[in-house]
Amino acid sequence: MDGIASSVPLIAQPSYDRACSLVPSEYVLAWEWFLREEQRGEIWEKLPHNIKADSPQYPYRMTIGSETFCVSRQSGIYWPGRGRIKHPVEKTFALSVHSSISGSYSDVPPLYLEDGTWVFKYSLQSASVESWRNQRYNEKMINCMECGVPVGVFFATSAGYKVLGLAFVERYEPENNWFVLHGPVHKGGPDARFFPDMSYMKEAPVAAEFSGAPASDDEKVRYALRRERIGQQRFRNQLFEAYTGRCAVSGCNVGEALEAVHIENYSGPKSQVVSNGILLRRDLHALFDAHLISFELVRGDYQLCGSYLLQHTDYAAFAGSALREPDEHRLRPNARFLEAHRAEFDFSESRRRAEAVAPY
Structure with a gap:
């Protein structure tokens, strides 16, 4: 997509319900998991995919039937591979992102706004590498931005990982290589908080x-x-x-x-x-x-x-x-x-x- 630096949202009125029609059914189930964890409000000592069976948090992992379904991986931007689920031919979307308290990506805390939403600026993958947009990780985030598909957000704290919920990838800021995530996204049609006030x-x-x-x-x-x-x-x-x-x-x-x-x-x-x-x-x-x-x-x-x-x-x-x-x-x-x-x-x-x- 040309004009990636634009701050004008590509989807004027994104919504949870609209996005459900664009993704595999497993994504919708994962989004429901993020909504439940947002409401539960507990801190995960580790990312869910690292939780062991003897952990008190093990029962809260996401499952489909009797099988565990991963909503996170070590990579900051995560999507289940085509070997795990069937993706649409046209687009593959990021499922979740997580920040880190160590490594090359420093954390900027979410900014909570007066309208009840929050903004979280998230680094693109390997910002120093040329042709970043062609990298698979960043491409999935661009697809979410272009199509109005939300992602699940884990924010790293000193105590563990807080599930912020779902957010739209609102824009990309080229000055500092940030994807701007705007949440929380909940079930329903277009929410007036996620498009410009005219x-x-x-x-x-x-x-x-x-x-x-x-x-x-x-x-x-x-x-x-x-x-x-x-x-x-x-x-x-x-x-x-x-x-x-x-x-x-x-x-x-x-x-x-x-x-x-x-x-x-x-x-x-x-x-x-x-x-x-x-x-x-x-x-x-x-x-x-x-x-x-x-x-x-x-x-x-x-x-x-x-x-x-x-x-x-x-x-x-x-x-x-x-x-x-x-x-x-x-x-x-x-x-x-x-x-x-x-x-x-x-x-x-x-x-x-x-x-x-x-x-x-």
Whole structure:
């Protein structure tokens, strides 16, 4: 698929019920297992496929009939091979993913949102290998993203593995090689939490697009993108007003050089709100999105922290700069989103160091 970096969900209204028609029956049974374990809320001392018969958790493993059915494997991205079950000819989908508390993939904790959902950014397999999209593991995740098929999610903690439940693969973020998982997904039809909130359109007059004639797929796509652009302009205007037309770090007041920055770029409702944004100079925006700068709380104020990659550049002078926040409290950046971005910055920094990326 071209345009993999797009943050626009490929399935406008994904749903559990719709996905059931696209996968083998064993996947549906496995999804029901994930839903039960999400509700049970217990920590697995090991991934289910490693649980032995003498473990108290053994009765909670997934079975089909009298046979154990694996919902996990050692590989972070797992799908049962064609020797185990019969997959559709066209697509094979990932069944589950798990994070790790050791190894080359650092963990970024899930971000819990006000609408009751969570976002978990999960590393693609072997990010340093060229042609990653052609790798079998990542291909299965791409198939889930393209078709709106959920995956089961295990999150590693110091005590063991927590079953977060099911999540949609909402998008891929190329700056840090993350698949963005958005959950929890439950049984039923489309859930409004998993597609963009267009309620702001009630405030913006929009000309009729299709003149009463049936719309083609291309027309629908153009219309959706136009609505997104309108929402982005509204978001930018609100940030300009909240930050009085000045960059929140540099103080730059040249409008053409300033951009509206999403702290958390998830695609669900309420992403286009001032508390999920910062007004930054264009170059600082690029560094923020690439997790080369972030903000940390120091004695009650947020201060800029920069990657070691920037230590010999002009940007090193911004280290420790205070984030200038709006006077009105409700317009200030969401603290949870800033903390999540900082965790992602730390994740990226540790990976850059592990790969021995040289400073600029």
